[in-house]
Amino acid sequence: MLDNNKTNHPLRQHIEEIVPLTDKEFDFVLSHFETTKKRKHQYLVQEGEIVKKEYWITKGCVKSYFLNENGKEHILRFAMEHWWITDYESFVKQTPSKINIDCLEDCELLYITFENRDKLTSQMHKMERFWAKKSKFGRIALQQRILSLLKNSTKERYDLLLEQYPQLFQRVPKKLIASYLGVSRETLSRLDS
Amino acid sequence: MLDNNKTNHPLRQHIEEIVPLTDKEFDFVLSHFETTKKRKHQYLVQEGEIVKKEYWITKGCVKSYFLNENGKEHILRFAMEHWWITDYESFVKQTPSKINIDCLEDCELLYITFENRDKLTSQMHKMERFWAKKSKFGRIALQQRILSLLKNSTKERYDLLLEQYPQLFQRVPKKLIASYLGVSRETLSRLDS
Numbered sequence: 001m002l003d004n005n006k007t008n009h010p011l012r013q014h015i016e017e018i019v020p021l022t023d024k025e026f027d028f029v030l031s032h033f034e035t036t037k038k039r040k041h042q043y044l045v046q047e048g049e050i051v052k053k054e055y056w057i058t059k060g061c062v063k064s065y066f067l068n069e070n071g072k073e074h075i076l077r078f079a080m081e082h083w084w085i086t087d088y089e090s091f092v093k094q095t096p097s098k099i100n101i102d103c104l105e106d107c108e109l110l111y112i113t114f115e116n117r118d119k120l121t122s123q124m125h126k127m128e129r130f131w132a133k134k135s136k137f138g139r140i141a142l143q144q145r146i147l148s149l150l151k152n153s154t155k156e157r158y159d160l161l162l163e164q165y166p167q168l169f170q171r172v173p174k175k176l177i178a179s180y181l182g183v184s185r186e187t188l189s190r191l192d193s
Numbered sequence: 194m195l196d197n198n199k200t201n202h203p204l205r206q207h208i209e210e211i212v213p214l215t216d217k218e219f220d221f222v223l224s225h226f227e228t229t230k231k232r233k234h235q236y237l238v239q240e241g242e243i244v245k246k247e248y249w250i251t252k253g254c255v256k257s258y259f260l261n262e263n264g265k266e267h268i269l270r271f272a273m274e275h276w277w278i279t280d281y282e283s284f285v286k287q288t289p290s291k292i293n294i295d296c297l298e299d300c301e302l303l304y305i306t307f308e309n310r311d312k313l314t315s316q317m318h319k320m321e322r323f324w325a326k327k328s329k330f331g332r333i334a335l336q337q338r339i340l341s342l343l344k345n346s347t348k349e350r351y352d353l354l355l356e357q358y359p360q361l362f363q364r365v366p367k368k369l370i371a372s373y374l375g376v377s378r379e380t381l382s383r384l385d386s
Binding site: 066068074076088089092093098099121122125128129131132135136137138139140142143144145146147149150151182 | 259261267269281282285286291292314315318321322324325328329330331332333335336337338339340342343344375
């Protein structure tokens, strides 16, 4: 459960890694968010829908993925505590989503709607700056993934994943890690040993 | 050459697609930029250097790419008139670049340094908002590229590239388009016919 003491609120600590906030400012920011809970296997985003919410995970772990024409699942990324996640293409452009985001564990989340995020960033330069910086880092992570897909061996991609998300290997079934790396479960076992 | 009439300045028109600016605001924005020219084959970014500048192309066309351990070139993206380009990982984190950006034609460019961009976005919410939005679109383009690399056939990736950059096919050697798609020149010829 979230700590109700505003100074220790995990979202406040998270935002203050980039921009400092007064108590009043944080109250204003938080008033734009809602909380929700999802059980394991429930979804945050489903292919075909127009995504209205960006989530910040307070507890749990999710996967984003798409299905190819044969129904095979390709993992795009994982996210866990204190990560932001949504389908940014659908959220920003308000077009139907091409991907899915499902809960791998029971999750507790904060979310902000498209309208509230736009209102908040228009009214508050600090939050525009915060998300601008987060978006830059998101963009860099995607560029690293592209470089890694084009350049690295499976072993190198495995090591990079282990470095980026060390906890993941305890929390996520091996077959999903294999899907993220684009290898078979058997190949993964060889890398893992 | 750039039009000196500020209202018609192409950078102003470009920024005003997202945020409106007064004459005074645009003068302030422009005072943070410098102009430069590069000849065909000169570089904007070289692997190993810490990137200090973000470029906005007023004339010309560039490629960003990396070399694998065998010296084989992999194209990450192209950019031409009115596109922003740099190595965002190196520019944002101020770490050595893993990629190269070279001019495919004689180029005229505006650039802003890391320090000036930070100063400008701190002082001017509108420009923070402008780049936040640009960064979101950059992130979406990268996600589309990842989906496309993982999901689409070469033919589908060729069609997507043709749709995204129709002028590119007139301006860029076919072997570079093949490199972007990750196929041989011969495979490209079959798609092209």
